[in-house]
Amino acid sequence: MAKSKETGIDKQTALWMYQTMTTTRMFEAECRRQADQGKLRGMHSSIGQEAVPTGICAHLKDGDQILGTHRSHHHCIAKGVNLNEMMAELLGKSTGTNKGKGGTMHIADINKGMLGANGVVGSNIPVAVGAALTSKLKGSQNVSVVFFGDGAVGQGVLYESMNLASIWKLPVIFVCENNRYAEATPFEYSMAGQSVAKRAPGFDMPGINVDGQSVVEMYNASKVAIQKARNGEGPTLIEAMTYRYQGHFGADPPLTYRTEEEEALYKSKDCIDRMKSYLIDMGFSDEEEISGMDEKANIAVAESVKFADESPFPNLEELHTEVYVKYE
Amino acid sequence: MTQSQENSRQITYVQAVNEAIEYEMANDPDVFIMGEDIAGGAGRADLGKQDAWGGVFRLTKGLIGKFGEDRVRDTPISEAGFIGAGVGAAATGMRPIVDLMFVGFFGVCGDQIVNNAAKMHYMFGGKVKIPITIITSTGAGTASAAQHSETLYSVFTHFPGLKCVSPSDPYTAKGLMTAAIRDDDPVIVFNHKLLMGRTVKPEMGKGIGFGSIVPENSYEIPIGKAxxxxxxxxxxxxxxxxxxxxxxxxxxxxxxxxxxxxxxxxxxxxxxxxxxxxxxxxxxxxxxxxxxxxxxxxxxxxxxxxxxxxxxxxxxxxxxxxxxxxxxxxxxxxxxxxxxxxxxxxxxxxxxxxx
Known part of the structure; x- marks a missing residue:
């Protein structure tokens, strides 16, 4: 397999990463259209942040668990969750990943290693520690990766979790997607020291700051962290600097709290544009093949809408089922 | 043990819970327990003791000697962290028991109990089970005042997705603890401090926590039955x-x-x-x-x-x-x-x- 000397990434992985990111972006754009039609009831767009989970999940297997946030469609797609089932979930259909009971903030597919998006900021972080504890107790080589935003840096449970993972040397990767805004509040205002990565050494773990708009950088940084985790050398914190192109949620106009200049700056460093250039520069692909990957994404997204549209809503009895495994 | 001894065996509430945990840990490698001072003194092997405390109520006394530090896990004072970790371990195939020392401390970890443990099974379309057992202590009568003496049963009963049990004596403590560990849903076991032998008024404590016949063998009291x-x-x-x-x-x-x-x-x-x-x-x-x-x-x-x-x-x-x-x-x-x-x-x- 051809590998880039500069980055150590093989062609197949590079193409997978491009395909994953372009599929994610088209899926999110379609979600917006579905929301505008009133079919999809609320979402938090991940457009702009596709590189973060893509670079990490390139190293993961089905048995490795990832955990997400309220903004998690990109995590799910990067971990291989089925697009049809995702769209069905978002339209509230019985064929959805969660049978229509979870929706955008709770997509989960444990068989694919997606242990759940979570609507409470910071809430998933200790759960990831628990998944890693299972790995250690069962003697498997699985790792767990938890994504959280810069907003979660204000939650105390992050530090409880980092401490536990460190003293028990658990295979966890803490990934802060620092998209600069917790809802409308900039991290420059809310985060003392202006860095979460700098907080990691206090917990005796590496804290690294990565360009989260470069999938190549994400890939390389997480490669080391995941290998360490698999080898029993404990957790790592990755702070991925990124940007959400849209508002916090559907109807949020972000220009009320940020500038056009700032948006333009980040969009000029777009992760998909840069990966396209990388593929061509490395000789891994050409314009025609890249257009083909875009078209493939387009078709897959269209198919997901068709699948979701044709799927039934859940039976009303489903309101009451699966509250418990058994309750009598 | 002879038949007549078996029919009259009286042990304390604390011993009864300890027996239930020990049996389940011995018979199911996926069961483990963690909490603050459940062994006590972790990291001080130089003192040559198995456990200093065995939990503040001694419910887990002796277990670390039998099952080791991996499965009897002292935690920092981080209830949200380790209860959340219990949820994650449960979701991925373990059957954790976690000790919330006093029920009033749910205030620092309620999110993990009510938003994760209680909700994941339903929210994820039934595809993930959370077989976690949370044990906690309740009750007034021990001069502990407002923050360490509540019962708060109703708070947890309010939430769909949680099961709640409250034993009344050693017999029901052992049977319900066993059932809770084996249950595939999150179960909270409320152990009253007076039943565990704690009291500042001696005449109140006298005889409490005894008086029921506790079989030596393992048994379940079904959850949901009075x-x-x-x-x-x-x-x-x-x-x-x-x-x-x-x-x-x-x-x-x-x-x-x-x-x-x-x-x-x-x-x-x-x-x-x-x-x-x-x-x-x-x-x-x-x-x-x-x-x-x-x-x-x-x-x-x-x-x-x-x-x-x-x-x-x-x-x-x-x-x-x-x-x-x-x-x-x-x-x-x-x-x-x-x-x-x-x-x-x-x-x-x-x-x-x-x-």
Missing amino acids: LVPVEGNDITLIGISYTTLVCKEAAVELQKKGYSVEVIDLLSLSPMDNETIIKSVMKTRNVVIVDEDYPRCSIASDISALVAEEAFDYLDSPPIRITAPHTLVPYSLPLEMEYLPSKEKVIEAAISILE
Whole structure:
């Protein structure tokens, strides 16, 4: 397999990463259209942040668990969750990943290693520690990766979790997607020291700051962290600097709290544009093949809408089922 | 052990819980336990001790020597962290037991219990199970004042997705603990501090936590089923955890006065054994519910509503609730004794109905 000397990434992985990111972006754009039609009831767009989970999940297997946030469609797609089932979930259909009971903030597919998006900021972080504890107790080589935003840096449970993972040397990767805004509040205002990565050494773990708009950088940084985790050398914190192109949620106009200049700056460093250039520069692909990957994404997204549209809503009895495994 | 010894074996509540945990850990490699000081002194192997504490109530004494540090895991004081870790471990195939030392501490980890443990199974379309057991201590009577003495059963019972059980003696403690560990849903086991032998008033503690026959072998008491330790026809007294003892003592006094009293030991708060309650009330036509929890939105209120809705035509008198008052648990001994539901209060209420 051809590998880039500069980055150590093989062609197949590079193409997978491009395909994953372009599929994610088209899926999110379609979600917006579905929301505008009133079919999809609320979402938090991940457009702009596709590189973060893509670079990490390139190293993961089905048995490795990832955990997400309220903004998690990109995590799910990067971990291989089925697009049809995702769209069905978002339209509230019985064929959805969660049978229509979870929706955008709770997509989960444990068989694919997606242990759940979570609507409470910071809430998933200790759960990831628990998944890693299972790995250690069962003697498997699985790792767990938890994504959280810069907003979660204000939650105390992050530090409880980092401490536990460190003293028990658990295979966890803490990934802060620092998209600069917790809802409308900039991290420059809310985060003392202006860095979460700098907080990691206090917990005796590496804290690294990565360009989260470069999938190549994400890939390389997480490669080391995941290998360490698999080898029993404990957790790592990755702070991925990124940007959400849209508002916090559907109807949020972000220009009320940020500038056009700032948006333009980040969009000029777009992760998909840069990966396209990388593929061509490395000789891994050409314009025609890249257009083909875009078209493939387009078709897959269209198919997901068709699948979701044709799927039934859940039976009303489903309101009451699966509250418990058994309750009598 | 001979048959006669087996039929009369009395151990403490604490020993009973310890036996249940030990048996499940010995027989299921996926069961492990973590919490603050559940071994105690972790990291001080140089002192040559297996465990310094075995939990503040000694529920886990000796287990680290049998199962090692991986499966009997001291934690930092990080309830949100380790209960959340318990949820994650449960979701990925383990059967963790986590110790929330005092129920009032749910205030620092409630998110993990009510937003994750309780919700993941439903929210994820039934595709993830969370077989976690949370053990916690409850109850006034130990001079611990407002933050370490609550019962708070109703808080957790309120949440769909959680199961709640409250043993009343060593026999039910062992059987319910075993059932909780084996259950595929999140179960909270409320262990009353007085039943675990803690008290500042010696006469209150005397004999508490003994008095039931505990088989040496493993057994389950089914979650969702109440027991009827005393049968009678004139009035039903319903107890929860420690107040079951209060009801039994009141029953003895009332029987001396010529009344035929039935006592229900509720044991499970969610699911609750509505059938046993309704059946008893339809027979006795009178009911006193004795609940140590705060009165507003309580289990006592819930049962009162249940009886009113489903057995109204059978009642000779309105249901009476004997609960803690709508106040906080005080420190001073006379105030704390006034706070607790007592045998005297139950007898007074019963007689007010029956005379």
